[in-house]
Amino acid sequence: MNIAILSVTNQGKEISDILFENLKDNPLILNVSQYHKNIISTINDIFDKYDCIIGIMASGIMIRSIAPHVNSKLSDPAVLLIDDNANFVISLLSGHFGGANDLTLKIANILDSTPVITTSTDVNNKTGIDSIAKRYYCSLENPKNIKFINRALINNHIVDLYLPHKYSFILDDNVNKSYSIHFDDDYDSIVSVIDDHEVILKPKQMVMGIGARKDILTSKVKNAINQACSILEIPVSRIDFFATADVKEHEKGIVDNINELNKDLIIIPMDDIKSYQNDECSKSDFVMKQFGVKGVCEPTALIANGKDSHLIFKKTAYDGVTIAVSLKD
Structure with a gap:
């Protein structure tokens, strides 16, 4: 993962430095870059070049800066927002497939801040199908149907999850509570179904x-x-x-x-x-x-x-x- 940290004020730069020191040696992070000031031009240059962008600034600045570049939850980078006092770390964009929600929890732990996550599945203690895909490094087919799967989970409807035994590694307490699990070795992928809406997950090599x-x-x-x-x-x-x-x-x-x-x-x-x-x-x-x-x-x-x-x-x-x-x- 490549992470960019953006700051505006001197106070924000101090938070950026703390994050840099805590993240640079993390095995999951290949590169951490810091940028200070010139937010709009910086985001214009880097939005598609990083897996995660962390902004330490007012929400208005960050939202206006990323707005022209936002395209899809499946391709946009994770975007996190932190206030100048590091009181809150907010998952702003690509919470599931981009990994912003998980990163928010980790960054908040580093800064001893309050994490703010607003995605409906998470706040209702459900595991979204796109969260499973991200967590276990899967590609997604029929992404337009993600909303039907996740909406059904939120409304406590039974969502079927079919998988061959070789992919049983995805099962944990949260997945087991969120889905009705069916083992079927005739499947070569992980398939989630509600009514006629199907999402297919294929673990990447x-x-x-x-x-x-x-x-x-x-x-x-x-x-x-x-x-x-x-x-x-x-x-x-x-x-x-x-x-x-x-x-x-x-x-x-x-x-x-x-x-x-x-x-x-x-x-x-x-x-x-x-x-x-x-x-x-x-x-x-x-x-x-x-x-x-x-x-x-x-x-x-x-x-x-x-x-x-x-x-x-x-x-x-x-x-x-x-x-x-x-x-x-």
Whole structure:
């Protein structure tokens, strides 16, 4: 995720600095940029370039600035609004599919502020179908029907949710309370239906790249995988494939974990990693010295996932293990 923080006053800039320091090392955030003043021209330049825009200013300034650019809940960035005293953090735009509601809760926790969320499903303790899609990294088909599904949930009508057993990872207490669940392996997607209105969710391909020191303990690899998935707020079963470099192909600590999870381990040749160019990949001086490549976990996650994939979890080290996760668009 790429985040832009905009401020107007000196007080707002101090809040921006606090957020920058708290967000820059978050594995889920690839880049945090700060902008001060010149709000209208800045938003004109960046609106379609960031996944989230956080404005620290009066609501009128922010609303007038983003208004010409607002297009669709499925493509607009998440937009959050914070007042100059950081009393409130408001989810302003793209609360569900853009992730603004979840981000509002996290930012409010950093600033010790009151989160403000106004989407009807959330305030009625229901899980919108677009919230499920966002939380578990799914594409959406028939998005025009989202309103029928979510409206039915709000009105306490029974909404059917059909899914194959392999996608049971989406079920949690809130989903179970909001939907009538039906397991059916004849489906190859997650399908939500109310009357004649259907919304289809297809989990996007997710690959976890793993790097590790020689003779790494199996328990350390397991801990790294679990910690990364905990930060992503997904079960390990949501990962479709794992990947590593050919020099780690027989690393017992890696292989044992993948076998236990009953997943496939994709092996990427070092020559492919050496020639791979992607600005999302960071550089490790240690790995460059040892193997002549910038890194292992990030490029293997991206190469294994193919073209049109991007990082959603940047390289993070866990006691001798490095983890990165890519998602196919």
